[in-house]
Amino acid sequence: MQDRFVQRGGLWVLVQCALMLAVLGLCVLHESESKNPPLLVAGLFFLTVSAGCGLAGALALGRNLSPFPKPMATAKLVRRGIYSILRHPLYTSVLCLAIGSSLLRQSVPALVVSLVLALFFDAKARREERWLGQRFPEYADYAQRVNRFIPWIY
Numbered sequence: 016m017q018d019r020f021v022q023r024g025g026l027w028v029l030v031q032c033a034l035m036l037a038v039l040g041l042c043v044l045h046e047s048e049s050k051n052p053p054l055l056v057a058g059l060f061f062l063t064v065s066a067g068c069g070l071a072g073a074l075a076l077g078r079n080l081s082p083f084p085k086p087m088a089t090a091k092l093v094r095r096g097i098y099s100i101l102r103h104p105l106y107t108s109v110l111c112l113a114i115g116s117s118l119l120r121q122s123v124p125a126l127v128v129s130l131v132l133a134l135f136f137d138a139k140a141r142r143e144e145r146w147l148g149q150r151f152p153e154y155a156d157y158a159q160r161v162n163r164f165i166p167w168i169y
Contacts, residue, residue: 068111
């Protein structure tokens with residue numbers, strides 16, 4: 016059972032959970048007492064983007080939804096909905112949640128860990144894309160047309 020967990024990318028999931036918990040914990044432990052209104056607005060913007068990307072991504076994936084980066088044997092390549100403009104909307108959602116929470120609480124340590132989370136998601140997405148490319152021959156063409164995390168940018 017442990018081998019199957021690791022083979023499906025379970026260690027990536029564990030590190031992701033640890034980083035997310037670190038961001039949330041630092042938001043609580045290191046909240047700024049003075050509030051900068053533009054940062055509050057930016058935080059709300061990121062939280063709104065997070066909710067939109069997360070909901071749209073989960074709905075588009077349907078039964079393909081899994082916390083593991085390696086696609087299930089029964090998985091289908093989803094290229095509709097938000098997946099027509101982002102390859103990894105759920106990673107974008109979690110990252111925007113982390114950044115938005117950090118900005119809303121104005122926690123510098125949480126924002127730093129959010130940046131580490133961004134680097135982590137980039138590495139995790141690259142690994143996942145290798146698995147997707149092995150499973151779906153058409154993935155390479157899709158990846159050339161659709162950006163990874165930010166529409167029309169990256």
